[in-house]
Amino acid sequence: MSDKNREGKRTARERLAVERQREKAREKRRRTLIVSSAVVGVLGLAAVIGVIAANSGGGEEDTSGPVVVPKGAIGQDGLAIPVGKDSAKSTLTIWEDFRCPVCKVFEDTYRSTIQELTASGKLKVEYHFATLIDGNMGGSGSLRAANAAACSQQAGKFPAYHDVLFENQPAETDDAFADNAKLTELAGKVDGLDTDVFKRCVDDGTHNSWVAKSNKAFQDGGFRGTPTILLNGKDVYADQANPLTPAKLKKLVEDGGQG
Template structure:
């Protein structure tokens, strides 16, 4: 992947469920759009998922919102093996298997500490097995099919002004990453 004059080129492969911009995974069909920027190595993102995740999933299930998850590789420098990029890429593989949300939740539940090695590719594949992903998932992770997509998602987020994770936007308006603020913004947008 290359950039030209501040513009990010499209990655070779884009996962199933990506929006037209290609820089995330869309979950749900509701009319109110929530953008959620996360990094699978970010402890605050794990906390966000644990506290806000059930409410976000309910809003999706009720048909009120669509969530565009943007799995960034923001914290690569805080792992010895570019874990953020590899986990983001693996989440793209999970999207192809139709289990992005389940896989993302499992990645947060098995989050390695910052500053050391992340989960190995075999461990990322094992988590996929646990959530029910089919064998093509393992090949996708081993081939690092979506590694350039992870960089693309990150570059597009930074172009958009995202400077930390988690970052939440409701209808393109930044809101604090907590349940109360998000639900109030969704209600106002409806």
């Protein structure tokens, strides 16, 4: 083979190698652009979701009006809604936030036991409301749901509506309870609650200042968080080394709350 032919083949191989390197470089740039675009898209979506979660439910709610205590509320400043007979020997005090997922876990776990004990006359429950999730996550669902619960107490339908709210609790980052229409819609699940009077109470925020006063009492009480569960004044839910169970709660109540 002549030197000229060998030189021509070497040049062709070199051109082919250069072209292959260029193709690899182009493919690498293409993959980089695809990955970068995907990352930007994910970050942008996360930012949008964060803004939606933080801003759901609008701005600050008006809690400056007169404190309207719902009918039948008891205790200091009328901040507790009672369920059960006054003659019950044991009292369970529950501090809850309707947006609080751990509160829903408590309700789902203990609901049937508490209902059994109140129906038998052994236990009285006093419900108090806090609005911690509104403060932590933004929004107003804790406040509006608690106001709606107070409206249901005014209508004599509190126990059933309280349970409906927790059974239909949205995700913690979803401030769905800030929508008064949603709260009124859920009232349709309680016989006789979906009335014009209830809807007006919800839309007007009739008990907003009462809820705000309850939340302040929670903060002033130095409680660790929601739910806070006290049996005859003793915290029976905080000790995770000796956790409460439905069976243990039932035994404590039947033993007169001594544990």
